[in-house]
Amino acid sequence: MKTDFKSRRIGEVNVFEVRGGFLGLPVQRIRREMAETLERDPCEGLLFNVRQMEKLDDPGAKAVLDILRHPPKGAILGQNLSAYFIAEHMTPQEAIPIFEKGSEAVGFFGKEFAHGKENSSKEKRKFPRISTALPFELDIEIEGESFLFEGLTVNFGEGGLFANFLDSRTEELAERVIDPYDLKMFDVLVGTKSDFLLEVHGKILRMEKGFSELHGLAVEFYDLTEKDGNRIREFLKTQRIESQR
Numbered sequence: 001m002k003t004d005f006k007s008r009r010i011g012e013v014n015v016f017e018v019r020g021g022f023l024g025l026p027v028q029r030i031r032r033e034m035a036e037t038l039e040r041d042p043c044e045g046l047l048f049n050v051r052q053m054e055k056l057d058d059p060g061a062k063a064v065l066d067i068l069r070h071p072p073k074g075a076i077l078g079q080n081l082s083a084y085f086i087a088e089h090m091t092p093q094e095a096i097p098i099f100e101k102g103s104e105a106v107g108f109f110g111k112e113f114a115h116g117k118e119n120s121s122k123e124k125r126k127f128p129r130i131s132t133a134l135p136f137e138l139d140i141e142i143e144g145e146s147f148l149f150e151g152l153t154v155n156f157g158e159g160g161l162f163a164n165f166l167d168s169r170t171e172e173l174a175e176r177v178i179d180p181y182d183l184k185m186f187d188v189l190v191g192t193k194s195d196f197l198l199e200v201h202g203k204i205l206r207m208e209k210g211f212s213e214l215h216g217l218a219v220e221f222y223d224l225t226e227k228d229g230n231r232i233r234e235f236l237k238t239q240r241i242e243s244q245r
Contacts, residue, residue: 001020001023002019002020003018005019006168008164009041012045012113013044014037014043014045015166016046016047017168018030019052019168021055022053022055022056022060022063022064024057028059031063031067035070044115045071046070046073046075048068048077050086051167052167058089061088065089065096075109077105078098083098086098102152105166110133112133129157129161132154132156133154134192135190136161136190137149139189140184140186142177149165149174152166154216156232157232158236160202161190164216178207185223201221203219203220205220
């Protein structure tokens with residue numbers, strides 16, 4: 001069974017992902033690669049994505065937990081057999097959370113995700129943006145088929161946002177079905193009902209690819225109501241005040 005390891009950095013969080021099998025000989029090799037990544041690029045948080053991990057053995061589960069113990073804050077994304085097997089290897093003193101949804105992981109890390117650079121684009125914006133960490137969903141319909149993409153809004157403003165993906169499969173699907181030159185409007189959901197929630201129409205301006213580089217979607221808002229515009233401005237104002245404390 002093929003084993004594939006990918007990593008990315010979002011703010012102060014490293015996102016590790018193992019696809020396929022995590023067992024046998026590849027475990028020690030990938031374990032060293034993960035340790036080298038953390039040594040080269042220290043972080044405050046580590047999100048270990050096991051959604052595409054099809055199978056693992058005892059050394060594989062122990063390797064995941066050993067890596068998760070390095071940063072101050074760690075969590076697992078994906079509630080499948082692999083996640084449950086890893087949980088069985090946790091000690092009673094360990095409390096590493098396992099999340100099913102990306103929005104749960106975003107809420108857990110919060111400020112660690114937000115402590116980062118904005119996207120690499122150099123374009124001049126009419127509306128300023130702030131670095132943030134809000135759950136993101138994009139609901140699109142292409143040729144009668146519906147697709148729902150989840151991610152993390154890393155910068156946000158009255159005119160639009162930039163969102164990262166939390167796993168490579170979502171990124172690959174977006175690359176396959178989304179045409180950034182298509183002028184269609186899509187439904188965009190930002191935030192959660194317990195925090196800040198915005199449901200608007202948006203258009204994708206561009207896509208940035210590469211699981212080890214800055215990546216994701218740039219979205220421009222369209223047809224904002226006065227109420228939504230006021231809510232965004234109030235949210236941005238509150239976030240700026242909190243960031244100065």
